[in-house]
Amino acid sequence: MKKHVQQLGVAIGVIGLSFASTSIVAEPVDDKLIIDDEIEMISRAKAPEGHPLPEVISGWHYRTPETRAIETDTFQNPGMLGVEQGEEIWNTVEGSEGKSCASCHDDAATSMKGVGAAYPKWDEDSSKPINIEGRINKCRVENMGAEAYKFDKGGQKPLTAYIKHQSLGMPVELDLSQGEMQSWWDQGKETYYKRTGQLNLSCASCHEQNNGKYIRADHLSQGNVNGFPTYRLKQNKLISLHNRFRGCIRDTRAEFPAAFSDTLMGLEVYTTWRGTGLSVETPAVRQ
Amino acid sequence: MKTITNALSLVCVGLLASTTVLAADVAPNDVKFDGLSVNESLTGAAGDPDSGRKIFSNRKQGNCLACHANSDMNDQLFHGEVGPSLDGVAGRWQEPQLRTILVNAKAVFTEQTVMPGFYTLEVGADVREDLIGKTILSAQQVEDLVAYLMTLK
Numbered sequence: 001m002k003k004h005v006q007q008l009g010v011a012i013g014v015i016g017l018s019f020a021s022t023s024i025v026a027e028p029v030d031d032k033l034i035i036d037d038e039i040e041m042i043s044r045a046k047a048p049e050g051h052p053l054p055e056v057i058s059g060w061h062y063r064t065p066e067t068r069a070i071e072t073d074t075f076q077n078p079g080m081l082g083v084e085q086g087e088e089i090w091n092t093v094e095g096s097e098g099k100s101c102a103s104c105h106d107d108a109a110t111s112m113k114g115v116g117a118a119y120p121k122w123d124e125d126s127s128k129p130i131n132i133e134g135r136i137n138k139c140r141v142e143n144m145g146a147e148a149y150k151f152d153k154g155g156q157k158p159l160t161a162y163i164k165h166q167s168l169g170m171p172v173e174l175d176l177s178q179g180e181m182q183s184w185w186d187q188g189k190e191t192y193y194k195r196t197g198q199l200n201l202s203c204a205s206c207h208e209q210n211n212g213k214y215i216r217a218d219h220l221s222q223g224n225v226n227g228f229p230t231y232r233l234k235q236n237k238l239i240s241l242h243n244r245f246r247g248c249i250r251d252t253r254a255e256f257p258a259a260f261s262d263t264l265m266g267l268e269v270y271t272t273w274r275g276t277g278l279s280v281e282t283p284a285v286r287q
Numbered sequence: 288m289k290t291i292t293n294a295l296s297l298v299c300v301g302l303l304a305s306t307t308v309l310a311a312d313v314a315p316n317d318v319k320f321d322g323l324s325v326n327e328s329l330t331g332a333a334g335d336p337d338s339g340r341k342i343f344s345n346r347k348q349g350n351c352l353a354c355h356a357n358s359d360m361n362d363q364l365f366h367g368e369v370g371p372s373l374d375g376v377a378g379r380w381q382e383p384q385l386r387t388i389l390v391n392a393k394a395v396f397t398e399q400t401v402m403p404g405f406y407t408l409e410v411g412a413d414v415r416e417d418l419i420g421k422t423i424l425s426a427q428q429v430e431d432l433v434a435y436l437m438t439l440k
Contacts, residue, residue, distance in 0.1 A: 194411075194412055195411040195412065196411040196412050196413050196414075197410065197411045197412075197413065197414055197415065198403070198410050198411070198414050198415065198418050198421070198423055199403045199410075199411065199423070200403055200404065200409075200410050200411035201401060201403070201411065202411075205401040206401075209401060210369050210401065213367070213368045213369050214365070214366075214367050214368045214369075215353050215354060215367045215369055216346075216350075216352060216353040216354075216365045216366075216367050217364070217365040220369075250415075252411060253414065253415050253418055254411060254412070254413040254414060254415055255413045255414070255415055255416060256413075
């Protein structure tokens with residue numbers, strides 16, 4: 001008898017599953033992210049129109065109390081060392097033009113405030129979206145006569161963290177009306193729902209259908225990108241967004257796209273949009 | 288030198304056994320589905336539940352514990368919750384159905400299920416090159432798991 005019931009359950013499951021898998025969600029922790037008792041972060045926000053979830057929630061809410069506490073204190077946050085390193089690079093002359101970032105942009109606290117909250121942006125010159133890493137390289141090559149940083153090398157991570165940190169607390173908001181941003185959003189969305197690898201999973205399998213649940217020792221979050229580069233305690237260093245993307249795709253046992261490839265730029269545009277309204281947390285602290 | 292090559296070929300044999308189809312095994316594309324059931328053993332023999340228990344928690348093999356809690360494994364620290372607890376699963380499904388779930392969960396649940404198919408070539412896009420044409424588990428491993436799940440009464 002029990003078996004028949006179960007089979008019926010399976011048949012019903014066809015209809016009920018999508019409902020069941022999003023409704024039985026262990027709550028992310030109810031807590032407030034306030035940095036240095038000063039900056040109140042928006043770590044939960046009403047989702048933008050067209051978002052599949054009702055509320056967007058920062059990955060901070062899914063971490064342990066210890067990990068969450070580290071992020072609330074900039075003196076404890078080891079990612080701040082990277083930010084300080086970024087500040088040094090900002091003021092260092094490099095390249096054939098004898099210039100530093102500061103030569104043209106002066107004080108980043110003023111010139112870069114809000115910039116990181118609105119990237120990726122449309123780049124007319126390349127007819128593609130450009131992220132902060134790409135914008136740094138563009139200035140290095142075109143304005144400083146210096147070499148572009150290779151992926152995750154040189155000052156790329158600390159300088160990106162430094163620039164994004166100038167928007168700490170400001171809500172993420174993309175302008176999808178620029179250039180062809182919308183079609184890159186579309187392409188990114190396709191990537192997000194594409195099931196890859198031998199394990200046959202998409203980003204949505206974990207971060208949309210199952211956020212709030214544990215996958216072995218990991219508490220699955222919504223996979224929001226508002227904290228990147230993030231400081232990962234497990235790896236003891238800053239982790240760039242495209243590194244994270246590649247790691248998550250690799251874990252499905254798939255070949256992963258190159259950093260800054262069109263595929264991953266589309267994914268950055270789309271996932272950034274999914275976190276619309278969340279404060280920039282860079283450098284966020286994660287496990 | 289000789290010992291090294293011997294050792295190497297031994298390792299290779301071990302690897303092959305877990306990824307390619309042995310002559311006696313039913314190949315992934317030849318598995319016969321009878322509704323929700325796969326009636327015949329993929330190896331022609333009964334599996335070994337003790338081996339199945341190890342495959343269940345091994346991260347490089349079944350890694351079932353990533354998504355399923357299982358009280359029989361309370362010695363292991365972390366149990367996932369993406370899928371239902373497998374306590375008493377043998378009372379909910381018959382052996383041929385458990386085999387189907389393991390071979391290709393999509394054949395029992397929906398296309399949307401996040402449970403991977405462990406003995407199917409119906410997989411996702413861009414599969415890692417060295418895994419193309421290979422299943423996650425061997426026929427023997429699936430049978431061992433089926434035998435183990437049947438002990439979860």
